[in-house]
Amino acid sequence: MTDHDEAVTVRPLTLAWVHRHLAAGERIVGAEALYGGATADMRRLTVGTRDGGTRLLVLRSFVDPTRQGPAEDLLHREADALTTLTGGSVSAPGLVAVDPTAAHCEYPSLLMTHLPGRTVLDDEGLETRLPLLARQLVAVHAVRPAVRPREYVALSTADTAVTPEGADPAVWTAAIDVIRRPAPRYQGRFLHRDFQPGNVLFDLPPEDPAGAAGARITGVVDWAAASWGPADLDVAHCSTNLALLHGPAWGLRFTRAYQEAGGMLAAAADERRYWQLRSPLAFSEEVQWVAQPWRQAGRTELTTRAVEERLDAYVTALMDAPG
Known part of the structure; x- marks a missing residue:
C-alpha cells in the first residue's frame, strides 16, 4: 500500500x-x-x-x-x-x-x-503459495555466509507469555511450561527471523491477482533481524503468522510443507514442540501490535480479538498434535 x-x-x-x-x-x-x-x-x-x-x-x-x-x-x-x-x-x-x-x-x-512484486495476505490462492513459501525458506537456510551473523536472541520468556481471555488455563500453563526448559541443542542455520507473508514478494499474473496459479516469488525483504540459530525458529515464526492470518490448520501445514521441501527440523518431538511454541507464546505478548499492519493491508476482519482467538486455537492444536 x-x-x-x-x-x-x-x-x-x-x-x-x-x-x-x-x-x-x-x-x-x-x-x-x-x-x-x-x-x-x-x-x-x-x-x-x-x-x-x-x-x-x-x-x-x-x-x-x-x-x-x-x-x-x-x-x-x-x-x-x-x-x-x-x-x-x-x-x-x-x-x-x-x-x-x-x-x-x-x-x-x-x-x-527496489524489488519487483508485492506481498499477498489473502486467503485465496494460499494452497498454491504455501509450498512456494516453504521452498523459499529452505533456500534461505541453505545460505552459508562467510561470516556468521550474531546468534539468535529470544525476545520473550515463559514469564512474559500472556494467556488470552477465554483460553483454557491448563493448556496454556502446559504450553508455557514447555518453554521453561533450557533450549535444546541445535545445528545452526542462517535465519531471516521474520520470514512471513508480509516480507515475501510475489509476481502474480494480471488475470490471477490472488496467486491461485502462476505465482512466483520475486524476493524476500526486511533482513534486519538476520541471525544464526535453529531452522525451527524461522519455521515456527512463519507457521504462527500463517495460523493467525489464515487459520491454525495453515500453521501446521506450513511445517509439513517445509519438511516436504527438504527442510530439516529438530529430530526429537519434544525439541520440535519447544521451538514450535516459542513463537506463538511470544506473539501472545503483542497481539494488538501484530494485527495492526494486517488491517492496514486490507485484512480488516483481523481484529485484535479475532487474532487472539486464532492464537489460542493454534497453541491448543500444537499441544494436541502427536509427537
Whole structure:
C-alpha cells in the first residue's frame, strides 16, 4: 500500500545523504510511503536518471525505538545480510548505503534497491503459495555466509507469555511450561527471523491477482533481524503468522510443507514442540501490535480479538498434535 507524496517528505539531511549515493545526473523525483511494516519508516523513492528514465530505491529509517534492539545493530545486520545474499540463490534487495548511527541522516537509515512484486495476505490462492513459501525458506537456510551473523536472541520468556481471555488455563500453563526448559541443542542455520507473508514478494499474473496459479516469488525483504540459530525458529515464526492470518490448520501445514521441501527440523518431538511454541507464546505478548499492519493491508476482519482467538486455537492444536 502506498501514499504518494512529494520528495520533500524525506527529511532534509536524509535527502541530501541519498543524493550523495546517486549516480551523476540523477535526482529524486518522487517519494511514496510504504505501509505494512512495524519497525521502521519505509519510503519508495523514484529516481530520475540521466537518460530521462526512472528507477526505484527503498529508504528504511528507524524513527522510534524497537523491541528487536538498537537501530544501529539492526541496520548493521541488515547491511551484512544483504551483502551476503548478493548474487546468491535468494533474491533480496541490493545494499546501496547505510548510516547506522545517523551520522548523516536525521535517523539511522539504510538505502537499498527496489524489488519487483508485492506481498499477498489473502486467503485465496494460499494452497498454491504455501509450498512456494516453504521452498523459499529452505533456500534461505541453505545460505552459508562467510561470516556468521550474531546468534539468535529470544525476545520473550515463559514469564512474559500472556494467556488470552477465554483460553483454557491448563493448556496454556502446559504450553508455557514447555518453554521453561533450557533450549535444546541445535545445528545452526542462517535465519531471516521474520520470514512471513508480509516480507515475501510475489509476481502474480494480471488475470490471477490472488496467486491461485502462476505465482512466483520475486524476493524476500526486511533482513534486519538476520541471525544464526535453529531452522525451527524461522519455521515456527512463519507457521504462527500463517495460523493467525489464515487459520491454525495453515500453521501446521506450513511445517509439513517445509519438511516436504527438504527442510530439516529438530529430530526429537519434544525439541520440535519447544521451538514450535516459542513463537506463538511470544506473539501472545503483542497481539494488538501484530494485527495492526494486517488491517492496514486490507485484512480488516483481523481484529485484535479475532487474532487472539486464532492464537489460542493454534497453541491448543500444537499441544494436541502427536509427537
